[in-house]
Amino acid sequence: MTTAEPIWIYDTTLRDGAQREGLSLSLEDKLRIAHQLDQMGIPFIEGGWPGANPKDVQFFWQIKEEPLSQAEIVAFCSTRRPGRTAAEDPMLQPILSAGTRWVTVFGKSWDLHVVEGLKTTLDENLEMIRDTLSYFRSQGRRVIYDAEHWFDGYRQNPDYALETLGAAIAGGAEWLVLCDTNGGTLPQDVATITRAVSKYIVNHLASHPLDPDRPAPQIGIHTHNDSGTAVANALAAVGEGARMVQGTINGYGERCGNANLCTLIPNLQLKLGYACVREEQLAKLTDTSRLISEIVNLAPDDHAPFVGLSAFAHKGGIHVSAVERNPLTYEHIRPEQVGNRRRIVISDQAGLSNVLAKARSFGIELEKDDPTCRHILQHLKTLENEGYQFEAAEASFELLMREALGQRQRFFELQGFQARCDMAPEMNDGNSYALATIKVRIDGKDYLEAAEGNGPVSALDAALRKALVNVYPAIAQFHLTDYKVRILDGGAGTSAKTRVLVESSNGHQRWTTVGVSTNIIEASYQAVVEGLEYGLLLQNQAEAVLST
Structure with a gap:
């Protein structure tokens, strides 16, 4: 697939990602992450919920003093409360004060949540959605609607769930984001339901035409990873027409996390041919992943797809020999495309190919028939048998190699x-x-x-x-x-x-x-x-x- 059709990436690391257990962001952390995402070419960055806590209020004010180069900072909030108009609800005023051009509003799709959670009627919930979005539109804001618990709500009462989207369209939503809030939906169901939503939008607009200057709303997807399928679910939705993908860097988020943008972006761009970020920005993906893991003080996942330290690591001697001849034998993309690098791992499973390749990475050229090469390999295997582990201690292996070659400098x-x-x-x-x-x-x-x-x-x-x-x-x-x-x-x-x-x-x-x-x-x-x-x-x- 070679289409350059865009997918709009929406990052919610600063809000949804920060709800991960054990993760806490300072104001300075949020600003650093926002600027890094901006350099990565992420078009939408959700900054938080203005008014929910002092830190989020400060963030939206501070980001105005340190403006981003291309990304839109988005304020997040819920629909107005029952029994009052949006203009009368004080909860919405801090959202306007944040001064963002875009606002994301989440509302209830599941009738269970409307009756049991909000303690209101189904009709009032529809009006809450329409009125809130319409109010923000009247104040010059552009609106993204996050349909919370969408897939659960659709399964239980599809007619009502679709009515909530109709209310959002009537209110002026430019994006209708389908949220798998509980993370329990599987890819085939995401695909089927997204297809139904796409058909509904076409039929709804045929009977409720929009003003000529207003674009038709598009579908977005927001998935959680409670079933381990957040990335697969997002890809399934894109296959059925979703053109906004919401997620977080490194998959941070509440419970089991959100869809991991470090996996989604390269899959969308390199495998499916969509345009997410520029090539040179995609090459910053690994650095971005690791920088943000440092900022939030969580150890990077060495085995993460695309950006993990081990994502392009080769340990078995046969694998190393093949990769040295042609990387395509054991690598699905070039690691440089996502800013990663190939690593040759040294262990007791290593062969001469591992030693030769590792030596080259240290700037040392060895010949295969050099007896020193076999001596290094044998010494490696002996030490690993004694309990050493050089695949996790490459610095020690370089010193060992230089000693065998008579190149080890004795500083003391x-x-x-x-x-x-x-x-x-x-x-x-x-x-x-x-x-x-x-x-x-x-x-x-x-x-x-x-x-x-x-x-x-x-x-x-x-x-x-x-x-x-x-x-x-x-x-x-x-x-x-x-x-x-x-x-x-x-x-x-x-x-x-x-x-x-x-x-x-x-x-x-x-x-x-x-x-x-x-x-x-x-x-x-x-x-x-x-x-x-x-x-x-x-x-x-x-x-x-x-x-x-």
Whole structure:
């Protein structure tokens, strides 16, 4: 399919996405996300419900001071309350004060919600929809109507559900968004019901023609992931004529989340041929996904389609060999199209192809018949058998490879270390402390330092940094971003072998190193030392590039 027909992407990360359990956005977070989505080319960004809380009010005012380049910021609200007109309902005034050109209004499609939730009549609900939308139109706003619980309502009472859409059309809605609010509908039902809505709109407009200057309303889709089919449901609706797709970055949202725009956009654009964003904006998708996961302080899903760290990772030797010859053998798109990259994973399942490809990613050219290549592979498999895990610690593998090639620079040599824990919290304000001393040699000179920490690993890390920072000032910019411990043979009890993974960062790059030992302090020290060593290697490489 090669049509360039547009699909209008509507992002609700700042409102619906923020309802995810454990996710909290500050005003600054919301502004950063809005600007990133704007750079991505998202045409509609739902900012929140003005008046629902002070933060949302501040957001709409602040975004006027930091205007977006192309996206429309949309205010969200419900229909007016029963028993009054929209003009009299104070709840709607903050929506107007937000000053957005577009407003999204949600209303009840399901007669159960009208009678049990709103405690009003079916006719009054229809008037609430029509009156609210008409009021916003009279105030110069353009209106999107979100038909809440649409699919449940249609199944229970299709005639009434369709009447609610008729009321929205009468009120001036330009978009009729069908919401699978409970997330329980399956794709075949979404397709069937969306098709029925499309037919209804045609018939309704034939009998209730619009003013000549008013465009016919279009269908949108808003799906939740409670059945694990939010993306499939949205695609099914598009197949039946929906031209607006609502969702969130990384699928954030209440309960099981919303339709994931990081999956939907490339499927719509690369697989189905619709125009969502420009090619260069699509190439920002992976960075956008990861940046927003950082802002909301949630770990990225490494196995997410298109944008996950593992989305284009190849581990099996046969796979790697085939991908090296022709990426189409095991990749459904070019990873660069969505801003991702191919990764060759190193593990005990690796073959020579993995080692050769990984070496190239480090800027090292090896020949297949080079005996060093087989030595590296055998050493890798031996260490993995002992409990090391290099697919999660690529920095350690690069150091291993450079050592085998005689290219590993020794920035410092450990002469010894000690760590002591004070486990008398009743004497230390309820806290425990650790003291570490360390001796290292740099260019023939010994350095002895000591440092405290809230545990032995923290104290060792601090002492090592003190010993090194005067010679290598770049270390002041390095910091640990993650620390993971895994017991490898739990049956051995307290004598079990331990694997430690340490993730480090210099503020621009991240890298992971590994240590294994029956002594958790020793395993941690291995990982921490290699983390600092690899950071210095990156620093040297960066300085070499600048000098050329």
